[in-house]
Amino acid sequence: MNAVLKTDIKEFPLLARGKVRDIYDLGDKLLIVATDRISAFDYILPTPIPGKGIILNSISLFWFSFTSGIIPNHLYLSDINSYPQSLQKYSAQLAGRSMIVRKALRIDIECVARGYLVGSGYKDYQNLLKANPNATSVDLYGNIIPANLRMADKLPRPIFTPATKEESGHDQNISFDQMATVVGYEVAARLRDTTLDIYSQANEYANKRGIIIADTKFEFGFIDGQLSLIDEILSPDSSRFWPIDSYAPGS
Structure with a gap:
């Protein structure tokens, strides 16, 4: 498995590239991609772990489902096959490690x-x-x-x-x-x-x-x-x- 250190989705603007996640602006929604970057003590380390982002994304999807009876969440889609056609050609970068979410007014x-x-x-x-x-x-x-x-x-x-x-x-x-x-x-x-x-x-x-x-x-x-x-x-x-x-x- 090849590591995904960063993504490059040309059809949508990159809103933020964090320590681990890349976030794209889809208009009324966001695309969040969990890369294989490693962050420790607020620094991004040079060597990624292949598949790390897929595991992180899967964990969040599980807990979003688990907690949905306590509070709603921003998850909209996580199946690459249900994504807009313009994103499906990036399946190698997105499959299993991404989700489309509703935009929220974040509490800081x-x-x-x-x-x-x-x-x-x-x-x-x-x-x-x-x-x-x-x-x-x-x-x-x-x-x-x-x-x-x-x-x-x-x-x-x-x-x-x-x-x-x-x-x-x-x-x-x-x-x-x-x-x-x-x-x-x-x-x-x-x-x-x-x-x-x-x-x-x-x-x-x-x-x-x-x-x-x-x-x-x-x-x-x-x-x-x-x-x-x-x-x-x-x-x-x-x-x-x-x-x-x-x-x-x-x-």
């Missing part, structure tokens, strides 16, 4: 669900403890959690930790109240509740199959005035997966 907040204390959450948690070493609890982005947790410990309950969406560099973690000043309290509450609902149901499904979803992030937008799930969902690009049988808190 990364909606993060954390079931375990790891990554930037653990780093910020440590900094808060250093500032107040005698504390018995920690306020992590507006979530009160115990002060005796180790790296990768399971949290008493999943928490919602939104972040600003940055075009370059790392997203910045913010509190629920800070998010509410940007999007309004009602929308913020819906984003929080939906994020935690998706995470809890997905993690329960994964647990039964020997996998922990430690944390993940979602993007949302409005399509015809309806809050909808957009971008990609629950892939290794946006989530941390651990095998249950080798899970070891503190390491």
